[in-house]
Amino acid sequence: MTEPREGKYRKERIDRGIKARSDTVYIVSSPREIMYVLLPRVLPVIGLLALPLVLGEGYWGRVLFLCCIYALLALSWDFMASVGLISLGQAFFFGIGGYLAGAANLYLGLSPLFSIPIGALGGGAICTLLLAPVVRLRGIYFAMITLTFPLLVSRIIEATKILGGTHGLPGIAFFPNVYTAMYVAVPILIICMFVFRRIMNEDYGTVLQGIRDNDRTVMSSGINIYRYKIETIFISGVTAALAGALGTHYWRFVGLSSFSWDFTIVPLAGAILGGAGTFAGATLGIFILVPLSELLREFAGLRIVFYSLILAVCVIGLPEGIFHYLQRKYSQFERWVAV
Amino acid sequence: MGNDVLLKVEKLRRSFGGIVAVDNISFDLPKGEVLGIIGPNGSGKTTLINLITGFIKPDSGKVIYQGKNIVGKMPYQIANMGVVRSFQMVRPLYHLPAFKNLIPSLYAPRVKKLRGGKFGERDDMAIDILDDIGFERDSFVPYKLANALPHGYLKRLDLARCIALRPDLLILDELFSGMSMSEVASTLPIIERFNEQGLTIIMVEHRLRELFRVANRVIVLNFGSKIAEGAPAAVMESDEVKKAYLGTEEDGS
Numbered sequence: 001m002t003e004p005r006e007g008k009y010r011k012e013r014i015d016r017g018i019k020a021r022s023d024t025v026y027i028v029s030s031p032r033e034i035m036y037v038l039l040p041r042v043l044p045v046i047g048l049l050a051l052p053l054v055l056g057e058g059y060w061g062r063v064l065f066l067c068c069i070y071a072l073l074a075l076s077w078d079f080m081a082s083v084g085l086i087s088l089g090q091a092f093f094f095g096i097g098g099y100l101a102g103a104a105n106l107y108l109g110l111s112p113l114f115s116i117p118i119g120a121l122g123g124g125a126i127c128t129l130l131l132a133p134v135v136r137l138r139g140i141y142f143a144m145i146t147l148t149f150p151l152l153v154s155r156i157i158e159a160t161k162i163l164g165g166t167h168g169l170p171g172i173a174f175f176p177n178v179y180t181a182m183y184v185a186v187p188i189l190i191i192c193m194f195v196f197r198r199i200m201n202e203d204y205g206t207v208l209q210g211i212r213d214n215d216r217t218v219m220s221s222g223i224n225i226y227r228y229k230i231e232t233i234f235i236s237g238v239t240a241a242l243a244g245a246l247g248t249h250y251w252r253f254v255g256l257s258s259f260s261w262d263f264t265i266v267p268l269a270g271a272i273l274g275g276a277g278t279f280a281g282a283t284l285g286i287f288i289l290v291p292l293s294e295l296l297r298e299f300a301g302l303r304i305v306f307y308s309l310i311l312a313v314c315v316i317g318l319p320e321g322i323f324h325y326l327q328r329k330y331s332q333f334e335r336w337v338a339v
Numbered sequence: 340m341g342n343d344v345l346l347k348v349e350k351l352r353r354s355f356g357g358i359v360a361v362d363n364i365s366f367d368l369p370k371g372e373v374l375g376i377i378g379p380n381g382s383g384k385t386t387l388i389n390l391i392t393g394f395i396k397p398d399s400g401k402v403i404y405q406g407k408n409i410v411g412k413m414p415y416q417i418a419n420m421g422v423v424r425s426f427q428m429v430r431p432l433y434h435l436p437a438f439k440n441l442i443p444s445l446y447a448p449r450v451k452k453l454r455g456g457k458f459g460e461r462d463d464m465a466i467d468i469l470d471d472i473g474f475e476r477d478s479f480v481p482y483k484l485a486n487a488l489p490h491g492y493l494k495r496l497d498l499a500r501c502i503a504l505r506p507d508l509l510i511l512d513e514l515f516s517g518m519s520m521s522e523v524a525s526t527l528p529i530i531e532r533f534n535e536q537g538l539t540i541i542m543v544e545h546r547l548r549e550l551f552r553v554a555n556r557v558i559v560l561n562f563g564s565k566i567a568e569g570a571p572a573a574v575m576e577s578d579e580v581k582k583a584y585l586g587t588e589e590d591g592s
């Protein structure tokens with residue numbers, strides 16, 4: 001095609017005029033520019049909120065709920081990773097939240113309305129207390145400690161036979177109905193995503209990212225990095241324990257399987273695949289991985305083989321993560337402007 | 340220049356295994372002075388700074404700052420009291436834009452209460468400070484990722500990070516190392532200006548000519564001990580200092 005507009009027009013990136021100084025502050029002047037900024041934020045939210053109605057009560061509805069739970073875990077992992085705390089113990093947070101909510105419901109007779117917040121906050125507090133002594137550790141050393149916790153607690157439950165021992169706690173109350181469950185989980189996920197993003201864009205979040213980059217520099221800037229790390233673990237712990245509490249009430253059961261390796265590794269894989277550091281990326285990664293793993297069930301024994309291959313190809317092909325890639329491409333859209 | 344002592348170091352000592360890195364060092368630092376600390380490599384200069392700022396705990400001795408012994412306090416507590424140090428090896432927050440490197444300082448309890456902290460307000464403060472130190476606000480430099488900045492800029496970014504904390508005592512650990520001549524020439528007046536505004540400064544430095552321009556007094560370390568102290572010119576005349584820097588006749592050739 002010839003370029004009829006050559007001479008009078010040139011190409012310009014759409015975001016050029018509207019990004020003011022930093023990536024998070026926009027100056028918009030036309031409805032088109034407002035759309036450019038708002039659509040990528042609003043459309044996924046509308047889509048997520050509509051999904052339960054589209055998928056209904058059946059099999060894929062259950063997959064959606066599972067996605068929400070894994071996505072909350074991935075957000076929780078991503079939040080800790082943003083502060084440089086690499087966790088291999090998301091299953092621990094998850095299991096503690098699940099057991100607390102289950103016990104509150106079964107032994108104290110509390111409805112899910114109360115047992116879920118108890119599970120979330122109590123679980124967050126327990127995890128924070130247990131991890132607070134080791135916040136001085138960095139990188140792989142911290143990861144090793146978090147790795148041991150789920151193993152430790154599940155053995156304790158097995159050996160002492162408390163909380164149902166190896167049988168777990170069956171007979172926990174369900175949500176009023178399936179739609180309630182989905183319309184609790186989906187908004188919680190959306191709120192978490194935007195709240196985390198907001199925290200990271202605040203000065204508080206800048207300090208947290210600084211701790212990830214170089215904790216000694218931040219410390220000599222007069223910041224008590226240990227307090228900030230503990231606060232991070234609490235926020236992240238509450239989120240993961242909340243996922244556990246939701247799961248317990250959905251499955252009407254909590255057992256040692258809550259501490260299983262799946263709840264550590266799938267969120268981590270999702271966050272890496274989607275793009276670590278952007279909470280939307282972690283969610284996107286989970287919403288690709290979990291349905292994919294369900295679709296591959298047709299291959300029975302070979303399921304994990306295909307799953308691993310697809311995961312490996314994605315990580316090698318897009319090491320930055322899917323979300324970072326999409327974000328970059330979106331900001332490169334161009335339009336014709338008069339010279 | 341007032342005569343009240345801001346910092347008093349008393350018989351500070353620290354050994355690593357069999358090596359005594361800092362051996363019974365004492366000195367006083369009056370308010371408003373620029374104190375230079377020099378010495379050959381491995382003479383204990385950086386260890387001395389780490390001891391004063393709490394990154395390493397001393398075996399014995401006291402560091403008295405504004406009348407209080409600060410030995411045993413955490414580095415962030417000492418920084419909040421106004422003793423702020425720069426690093427010899429640059430350690431910027433690599434994944435953040437240059438001006439965001441100042442946010443932790445501006446968010447520290449010492450400075451936080453000075454301003455409200457509406458969204459973006461600390462960013463403006465950070466850019467003001469950087470502009471003052473030679474990162475022109477209308478250029479791209481303050482907004483670049485710290486990753487992408489050259490070494491000389493990173494050293495000055497570290498200086499800006501310290502200044503953002505509004506220190507009473509600024510400790511510069513080889514600020515000029517790795518800077519080009521023109522960068523040194525433009526940074527030196529900034530330091531002189533801070534000193535004129537009443538900031539007390541300790542400078543550890545290998546570039547003696549620049550140091551002697553600003554320092555009122557110099558301490559010379561060798562093998563962890565103080566071997567000389569006094570006005571810059573007088574100190575360099577001392578035989579012991581010449582020996583430490585240039586070697587004796589025997590091990591000379």
